[in-house]
Amino acid sequence: MTDRNYRLILGLAILVILYFDLTYAMYGLIGLLFAEGITNWRIPLLVGQFTQQPDVPPMESFDFKWPLNAERAWRLVVGAMLLLSAVLFNEIAWFLPWFMGFAIFGAGVSGMCPVLLGLRFAGCRR
Secondary structure (H helix, E strand, C coil): CCHHHHHHHHHHHHHHHHHCCCHHHHHHHHHHHHHHHHHCCCHHHHHHHHCCCCCCCCCCCCCCCCCCEHHHHHHHHHHHHHHHHHHHCCCCCCHHHHHHHHHHHHHHHHCCCHHHHHHHHCCCEC
């Protein structure tokens, strides 16, 4: 599984969760994003390790070293934005999770994520 496929599935999951108003599923998705961001044990890497794909980079150990790599920071940013817009301020910013779902789905389809590119430009490691 590539990060591009992961973004496609994540964007689709966000849209399905929002459409059917599955509150607890949104909490689980936000928790998963924060767990991936904090530990850097990403689902695409875990799937690649379990399926023994030859081109999968090795898993990094659990650490809190700075600077963050871009994929790790992306997961933390998306989790924080979903927490703020879909859970805490849902009545005010109801459109932001929908926008994020379509944008992440589009990033999975096209392979280009503007937030990830911005994080890499800002100095996060690859």
